[in-house]
Amino acid sequence: xxxxxxxxxxxxxxxxxxxxxxxxxxxxxxxxxxxxxxxxxxxxxxxxxxxxxxxxxxxxxxxxxxxxxxxxxxxxxxxxxxxxxxxxxxxxxxxxxxxxxxxxxxxxxxxxxxxxxxxxxxxxxxxxxxxxxxxxxxxxxxxxxxxxxxxxxxxxxxxxxxxxxxxxxxxxxxxxxxxxxxxxxxxxxxxxxxxxxxxxxxxxxxxxxxxxxxxxxxxxxxxxxxxxxxxxxxxxxxxxxxxxxxxxxxxxxxxxxxxxxxxxxxxxxxxxxxxxxxxxxxxxxxxxxxxxxxxxxxxxxxxxxxxxxxxxxxxxxx
Amino acid sequence: xxxxxxxxxxxxxxxxxxxxxxxxxxxxxxxxxxxxxxxxxxxxxxxxxxxxxxxxxxxxxxxxxxxxxxxxxxxxxxxxxxxxxxxxxxxxxxxxxxxxxxxxxxxxxxxxxxxxxxxxxxxxxxxxxxxxxxxxxxxxxxxxxxxxxxxxxxxxxxxxxxxxxxxxxxxxxxxxxxxxxxxxxxxxxxxxxxxxxxxxxxxxxxxxxxxxxxxxxxxxxxxxxxxxxxxxxxxxxxxxxxxxxxxxxxxxxxxxxxxxxxxxxxxxxxxxxxxxxxxxxxxxxxxxxxxxxxxxxxxxxxxxxxxxxxxxxxxxxx
Amino acid sequence: xxxxxxxxxxxxxxxxxxxxxxxxxxxxxxxxxxxxxxxxxxxxxxxxxxxxxxxxxxxxxxxxxxxxxxxxxxxxxxxxxxxxxxxxxxxxxxxxxxxxxxxxxxxxxxxxxxxxxxxxxxxxxxxxxxxxxxxxxxxxxxxxxxxxxxxxxxxxxxxxxxxxxxxxxxxxxxxxxxxxxxxxxxxxxxxxxxxxxxxxxxxxxxxxxxxxxxxxxxxxxxxxxxxxxxxxxxxxxxxxxxxxxxxxxxxxxxxxxxxxxxxxxxxxxxxxxxxxxxxxxxxxxxxxxxxxxxxxxxxxxxxxxxxxxxxxxxxxxx
Numbered sequence: 001x002x003x004x005x006x007x008x009x010x011x012x013x014x015x016x017x018x019x020x021x022x023x024x025x026x027x028x029x030x031x032x033x034x035x036x037x038x039x040x041x042x043x044x045x046x047x048x049x050x051x052x053x054x055x056x057x058x059x060x061x062x063x064x065x066x067x068x069x070x071x072x073x074x075x076x077x078x079x080x081x082x083x084x085x086x087x088x089x090x091x092x093x094x095x096x097x098x099x100x101x102x103x104x105x106x107x108x109x110x111x112x113x114x115x116x117x118x119x120x121x122x123x124x125x126x127x128x129x130x131x132x133x134x135x136x137x138x139x140x141x142x143x144x145x146x147x148x149x150x151x152x153x154x155x156x157x158x159x160x161x162x163x164x165x166x167x168x169x170x171x172x173x174x175x176x177x178x179x180x181x182x183x184x185x186x187x188x189x190x191x192x193x194x195x196x197x198x199x200x201x202x203x204x205x206x207x208x209x210x211x212x213x214x215x216x217x218x219x220x221x222x223x224x225x226x227x228x229x230x231x232x233x234x235x236x237x238x239x240x241x242x243x244x245x246x247x248x249x250x251x252x253x254x255x256x257x258x259x260x261x262x263x264x265x266x267x268x269x270x271x272x273x274x275x276x277x278x279x280x281x282x283x284x285x286x287x288x289x290x291x292x293x294x295x296x297x298x299x300x301x302x303x304x305x306x307x308x309x310x311x312x313x314x315x316x317x318x
Numbered sequence: 319x320x321x322x323x324x325x326x327x328x329x330x331x332x333x334x335x336x337x338x339x340x341x342x343x344x345x346x347x348x349x350x351x352x353x354x355x356x357x358x359x360x361x362x363x364x365x366x367x368x369x370x371x372x373x374x375x376x377x378x379x380x381x382x383x384x385x386x387x388x389x390x391x392x393x394x395x396x397x398x399x400x401x402x403x404x405x406x407x408x409x410x411x412x413x414x415x416x417x418x419x420x421x422x423x424x425x426x427x428x429x430x431x432x433x434x435x436x437x438x439x440x441x442x443x444x445x446x447x448x449x450x451x452x453x454x455x456x457x458x459x460x461x462x463x464x465x466x467x468x469x470x471x472x473x474x475x476x477x478x479x480x481x482x483x484x485x486x487x488x489x490x491x492x493x494x495x496x497x498x499x500x501x502x503x504x505x506x507x508x509x510x511x512x513x514x515x516x517x518x519x520x521x522x523x524x525x526x527x528x529x530x531x532x533x534x535x536x537x538x539x540x541x542x543x544x545x546x547x548x549x550x551x552x553x554x555x556x557x558x559x560x561x562x563x564x565x566x567x568x569x570x571x572x573x574x575x576x577x578x579x580x581x582x583x584x585x586x587x588x589x590x591x592x593x594x595x596x597x598x599x600x601x602x603x604x605x606x607x608x609x610x611x612x613x614x615x616x617x618x619x620x621x622x623x624x625x626x627x628x629x630x631x632x633x634x635x636x
Numbered sequence: 637x638x639x640x641x642x643x644x645x646x647x648x649x650x651x652x653x654x655x656x657x658x659x660x661x662x663x664x665x666x667x668x669x670x671x672x673x674x675x676x677x678x679x680x681x682x683x684x685x686x687x688x689x690x691x692x693x694x695x696x697x698x699x700x701x702x703x704x705x706x707x708x709x710x711x712x713x714x715x716x717x718x719x720x721x722x723x724x725x726x727x728x729x730x731x732x733x734x735x736x737x738x739x740x741x742x743x744x745x746x747x748x749x750x751x752x753x754x755x756x757x758x759x760x761x762x763x764x765x766x767x768x769x770x771x772x773x774x775x776x777x778x779x780x781x782x783x784x785x786x787x788x789x790x791x792x793x794x795x796x797x798x799x800x801x802x803x804x805x806x807x808x809x810x811x812x813x814x815x816x817x818x819x820x821x822x823x824x825x826x827x828x829x830x831x832x833x834x835x836x837x838x839x840x841x842x843x844x845x846x847x848x849x850x851x852x853x854x855x856x857x858x859x860x861x862x863x864x865x866x867x868x869x870x871x872x873x874x875x876x877x878x879x880x881x882x883x884x885x886x887x888x889x890x891x892x893x894x895x896x897x898x899x900x901x902x903x904x905x906x907x908x909x910x911x912x913x914x915x916x917x918x919x920x921x922x923x924x925x926x927x928x929x930x931x932x933x934x935x936x937x938x939x940x941x942x943x944x945x946x947x948x949x950x951x952x953x954x
Contacts, residue, residue: 012655012656012657012658012661012662012665014653014654014656016651016652016653016654057692057947059886059888059945059947060945061884061886061911061912061943063884063912063915063941065917069774069775069776069777069796071777078745079745079776079777079795079796079797081775081776081796081797082918083918083919083920083934084920084932088724089723089917089918089919090723090724090730090732090917090919090941091917092730186912188911188912190909192947208755211755212755285922287923
């Protein structure tokens with residue numbers, strides 16, 4: 001019943017074709033077809049990997065631990081260990097290792113000459129020092145007097161924590177031995193899409209393994225214990241240069257895994273880069289004197305800041 | 319040889335066409351073609367920017383530094399500087415600036431009346447205070463006695479750090495001058511896909527530039543030194559309101575760069591938003607008394623918490 | 637004017653068709669068409685949700701607060717509260733709760749026998765202890781002598797902070813009551829693409845609500861106050877096991893919201909997972925003795941580290 005609705009549904013309609021037996025036209029036609037196929041295979045499948053599923057947003061956990069001990073150069077015979085030199089202590093993905101410092105002991109609230117390194121502190125007479133508001137870039141409030149700072153210079157007197165910090169830094173890093181400290185980075189990634197987890201450390205039953213090994217990209221890729229000096233050099237710097245005024249090093253842990261291969265082949269790569277050639281901050285601790293007066297010890301700490309970031313992606317055949 | 323395999327490969331087969339010379343049908347046909355072209359040009363190319371490559375996952379480094387000095391209002395003539403008021407000191411992407419506090423000095427382990435602000439601390443007789451387990455929302459373990467807290471109220475006696483914290487906050491922020499503090503935010507982004515890095519600070523050889531400039535979106539976009547009060551106001555709040563009970567401010571640094579334009583045009587924008595109208599935490603420091611008894615000073619700190627986040631994307635013609 | 641340019645533009649050219657009335661060929665043809673339609677509807681629309689817009693990169697703010705008080709088991713009658721046991725105090729997305737510790741009080745710079753737990757510290761004569769460089773995995777610099785550590789063992793003498801830490805841990809966690817501490821997690825997400833913000837806490841006018849509620853996925857999903865013990869058990873562990881040597885717990889807050897539904901239905905889910913079965917770090921505090929000698933108290937802290945991460949996505953019809 002060719003005219004019935006069901007019959008219409010099962011009709012097969014196709015275009016009428018004409019066949020041209022001309023080699024030139026035929027060659028051009030096949031070339032066009034080949035280029036379309038080449039685009040599909042080359043760009044979509046090979047370059048864009050259109051046959052793969054991809055997860056590029058892993059959950060990331062980073063735990064770090066610094067180990068080492070260093071004698072302080074100029075500050076007499078004293079030995080500092082990781083608990084003294086690492087900040088914050090709990091081992092997160094941003095950590096700081098002291099390599100140099102300016103200590104200002106026993107500051108108390110009072111009046112004293114401002115530091116000549118502050119922009120508008122220099123003065124020749126009291127009129128240069130208007131008694132005033134708290135200064136943003138100085139160390140206290142001007143009292144209105146111009147006082148002698150040292151033999152050659154006078155500065156405005158301030159009220160604040162006194163004496164003010166001495167801005168001259170030792171010429172050599174006080175903790176140059178910190179280059180031999182090691183940084184242990186434990187990093188776990190979890191790819192939710194594929195329910196796949198991996199840690200950058202060797203699965204070992206030997207508890208002392210991570211106490212004795214050091215990272216090597218070829219011989220020890222599963223021992224993420226990095227010597228500080230090696231990290232600085234991998235970032236293209238000399239430890240001695242950075243140690244004096246501090247610096248910031250970026251550590252990138254890069255996972256790029258194909259889950260169609262064995263999981264043992266899924267190993268991260270480590271990249272080190274210089275982020276900044278200066279880094280310092282101040283911190284203070286407080287105590288009460290015998291006459292119930294509040295004192296603080298101010299430390300200006302210079303050192304290496306490590307920013308650890310993790311980028312990961314895994315792919316799998318669809 | 320039209321029948322040979324090679325001949326077949328070079329044949330050109332095309333559909334037979336019939337040509338209709340009807341203006342209505344022809345117009346409709348062209349309109350359909352135009353709308354397909356319009357979709358391609360308008361949506362895929364212009365709105366979705368299908369002709370561009372995009373990297374929206376930069377590596378980000380943020381270093382912050384707070385500067386300033388403020389006299390404490392009620393606490394007598396005392397001047398606090400950034401080292402006293404900033405937390406943590408090392409300048410990460412979450413930082414805290416104290417604007418108010420409750421200090422409880424010289425707590426020692428012992429017994430004392432619980433604070434009346436604790437939920438079930440009020441009592442009229444000993445039976446209201448069952449001797450018990452450590453309380454989760456109180457300050458210690460109930461000893462089983464009901465004792466006088468002050469002239470009008472009795473509360474359960476506890477064993478713990480005594481005396482307990484006084485829960486009345488000063489009516490004015492003690493460190494109201496913290497509004498004039500400045501926050502320096504140094505932010506570097508690195509787009510791996512295009513190997514493009516950019517910092518939000520001016521590339522200058524003048525070391526004192528960042529000591530004297532203040533951010534202005536029009537005149538000083540390359541000086542990311544922000545006055546605290548300005549940030550609070552950009553988030554739609556008054557500094558005085560937030561300073562009393564603390565608050566949390568989100569700082570968003572947004573990079574949206576077209577790498578086909580000169581790199582100098584790639585500048586971040588800064589957005590400030592209120593995340594919370596209260597923020598406080600407690601911290602303690604410990605010391606030993608003359609009779610080898612452990613004391614602590616407890617501080618409940620109210621203040622501004624700044625959460626700095628960075629969103630970035632760069633695009634480039636394919 | 638069929639031959640004019642405008643006429644050509646409005647011509648309608650279509651292929652000539654031949655109609656085959658063959659049920660088998662027709663059926664095959666319709667099946668091919670149905671499978672193409674099925675792919676479009678099933679894969680592109682239903683599985684890949686091609687009809688939706690998606691934002692999977694929210695801005696995230698996390699504020700945490702620990703509450704509780706616990707008596708220390710072996711260390712005599714002493715009560716510790718959240719300010720004593722939480723680290724860092726300011727409540728970020730990584731936080732640490734002490735459950736056990738080794739305290740080494742009153743260390744000073746000097747010479748003493750190295751700990752026998754250090755790899756190459758054991759010795760029988762002075763020749764086993766070459767006077768030398770700072771040791772990375774030990775506690776100081778070897779002086780060249782072999783000295784008696786205790787009745788059964790001799791170790792190399794070192795110069796450093798003395799006495800060295802005693803490496804024997806209490807057999808029971810000193811702060812086992814920390815299981816009853818609570819962790820309040822306040823999390824706000826903001827989806828820029830849809831300008832949609834949501835907080836995981838109930839919008840309530842009752843200030844004491846979060847002081848008395850505890851999270852329950854069914855009855856209290858809007859009260860993100862988690863009991864520590866419950867979190868550890870949700871991660872598949874026993875609190876007592878982790879408390880002894882510490883551990884790391886991942887907390888995942890997952891938002892998956894459909895903005896075409898009411899905003900009240902947009903609620904996060906909480907997932908807890910074990911990241912590591914050991915976690916500890918050392919921290920030191922410093923003080924001056926009566927003869928101006930520097931001392932430090934060293935603490936090796938074991939405990940629970942909570943890593944809070946937020947994953948969010950929202951979808952909306954295009």
